[in-house]
Amino acid sequence: MRISTTILSLCAALAAAPAVAQQRFPSSAGDLAVETVASGLENPWGLAFLPDGRMLVTERPGRLRLIGADGKLSAPIAGVPNVAARGQGGLLDVVIDPGFAQNRTIYLSFSEPRAGGSGTSVARARLNERGTALEGTKVIFQQMPTVNSTMHFGSRLVFDRSGALFVTVGDRYSQREQAQSPANHIGKVMRISPQGGAPADNPKIQGWQPEIWSIGHRNVQGAALHPETGQLWTAEHGARGGDEVNTPKAGRNYGWPVITYGIDYSGAKIGEGTTKAGMEQPLFYWDPSIAPSGAAFYTGPVWPAWKNSLFVGALAGQMLVRLSTQGESVTGQERLLADLGQRIRDVRQGPDGFLYLLSDAADGKVLQVRPAR
Template identity: 45%
Template structure:
């Protein structure tokens, strides 16, 4: 047990990309739960409680007020090491009726592994009838670049962002490989009939040319899908996804290899879809939310991006789909931000990436 702590701060715009400023707001950071071991993802249940994944292979049920937490049973074994472990967790859009949850995780051995999705029914503190409905077919012998973000679309199909496996970056351009892709499946794991590719091995591919995407969000119009992904040394990107599009990695990029050498001399090429925003140097984006709450009206219709390197959240102001201003928020949390989540109660939630990580609620002070 612990007593939730409060950290208050008033802030103003830090970085403007154009003359359009991001409106300032007053907020309070409330720590709901601490002592979380490298937490990765949040999902809020209809009753207000939270499911939180820890990368080490634990799923926690945390009370809305933080006064209790329980290990959820029935979780899969996972490959923990490097960037491997538990990733995103999301609720089925019909969760109130079917109790289905979806967990992305690293499955396999160090010599042959890949991102998988487990579907199960949550009853109390147990996962029942668990089954894997997807395991990336192209196994790798690295424990890096899994992607791991999930997003349900309005038609109840499910997106999974996969990484390029680090040493297999050329596979991001091979349409029959599931590395460096966004995959789309039905909620039972079957393949939607209207996916854009049909050649053998590509049936689940929705978009290609990604490096290590760790953010997916649906805009308020319920049509626009945003994705962000890690670049190498620079070149982190925010993209708007369209089925069948190629987002370029590693043929085009704004980043350099870690050695300082060019990955590619090109930042754009015909047939490649460019980002709506990119960062040089890298901010290491993780977690992405579209803000549509009532508590901070000045933030409505904007994107919130976790920035691991700078230990903050970037607020991206959009105008007609273009990023016109950017601001750093929540630096006083003092830790790497792993997830940014828009709760069903209208609040913003943060997870900090630490051996003593925290679940934080953002509250208005006015």
């Protein structure tokens, strides 16, 4: 009861927070308002709500912040791993443990500096009671091999219903052919246990690294579980065209770079075409690209007509995309907030039923999307 009261108080404070500059945008469910909840974040990347309604937000240069109902940023939380904050690398996603209320455990993905380059890694740690430091920080997964590149790290973290953790990793740009090799962690969706290592029910395929769930991915930066089926859905960067929505399944090959609906940045053809036996087709793709990042299914009471819609942020596209779904099909697309002029890095549903976005900028913001008054 105490936690519920705290959540309600924080949600009420967020809902009542004065807009820095409220803007109205049309949608199929009525006009939307976008309000700034917090600002002054340097290239924020990942957002996670705590049980009491506060938010953890990562900044790509390597800072983790706690944000309360007043929108003020905490001092950087101590104990965050060192990151390789170059190019697309840095401190990336954050997710809380399903048992956070009891164990205060969180997980961070980041580009880890290593001899000879870097790689996507995942660390777990305990957030202390004051919310000022991480304790017992331990790396539980390292993408291998190390690559001398500052590009395509992935990386989203999503717990499935069994308590295993999905980790998306990129093809590191220079190593795209390796996305087809299950002997390494390049261009894959991984599934690990919360302590590290592979769960017993991962695919057991000869030649596959035990942490690998699926192969043939380019750079997955959006991931969410379907609220009814528990199936993982992902949003994946293509090259010029060919951004994809997939539902990665155990032991499947999603084609990159053998099949794709995009072309190279030079205009050259990539791979063999758009289809090949033994390789999965996307549920949906964008051409031209929108550069998808961040994804969340909507389950709240505020917009009942949008139940089970998948919301995806767009970086190059500078918009929020709503995909209506039916089972494992995308049945429609609605492009929202196109006049906002913001690169949307992450999308989350808040405990109040509103949507929360991270804008990717040197002065990045947490934005709340709600019905316009």
